[in-house]
Amino acid sequence: MEYKHFSHQHNLSIYQVQPGQQLRCSGCDKFCDKTIYACWQCKFFLHEHCGNATRYIKHPFHSSHYLILSPYPTYPSNCFLCNACGTNGSRFSYCCALCEVDLHVNCAFLPPKVTHKAHPHELVLNHSSQTGGHNQVCKMCRKLLDSNHWSYECLLCANYGVHTLCATNEIKMGLYQMDDGSDTEPSYQAAPMTQPAASTAQPGTSGGQVELTPVEALAILMGLSNAASYV
Ligand SMILES: [Zn+2]
Ligand SMILES: [Zn+2]
Ligand SMILES: [Zn+2]
Ligand SMILES: [Zn+2]
Ligand SMILES: [Zn+2]
Ligand SMILES: [Zn+2]
Incomplete structure (x- = not known):
């Protein structure tokens, strides 16, 4: 079974990544796991979810x-x-x-809500840049939480905000x-x-x-x- 992706000139085939195999996704630049789309002659690989992302x-x-x-x-x-x-x-x-x-x-396609072992409550994705005070730090990595970017926030705890990358470091990315x-x-x-x-x-x-x-x-x-x- 072959697939066509608009970003690549050749047909792609489905491949199961083996443990320890390091193939970088051409969609998100992260290492691939599980099922991927592959063009071996170009070393072009896509996570299943990156290849399936709508136009x-x-x-x-x-x-x-x-x-x-x-x-x-x-x-x-x-x-x-x-x-x-x-x-x-x-x-x-x-x-x-x-x-x-x-x-x-x-x-x-970040999940609207996540749970993380670092915090007992559910964290909710916030796209808005207005909320949160200035100079707030991420409660997980303690680095500055830039109010121009998105964060995950706890609706129960005041001023509990974390980076999107920190809140999602335990979950599998997907759509x-x-x-x-x-x-x-x-x-x-x-x-x-x-x-x-x-x-x-x-x-x-x-x-x-x-x-x-x-x-x-x-x-x-x-x-x-x-x-x-x-x-
Ligand atoms: Zn990817
Ligand atoms: Zn190719
Ligand atoms: Zn626009
Ligand atoms: Zn952080
Ligand atoms: Zn909380
Ligand atoms: Zn990003």
């Missing part, structure tokens, strides 16, 4: 535009800064080229989504709890801005990436 999503973090899955950064620097975790990426990203929003695939009963819709629905309390905007409402169709957004993205390749 575009509607994400509550940036609900005014579709985020388009781009196989490589559209910036001349060949890397992007992820709005969610604040680290660089050089592989797949979900991006809005109009607004320069970029998310790692793993960050775009986490709220189970809303419809898996046919290629969209990301957040739990109501993760919505910023001050905002009444629902995902899908554009607040007066012009709504781009995914095809239009893709055209803009491709236009920009073509322009970038000439510099």
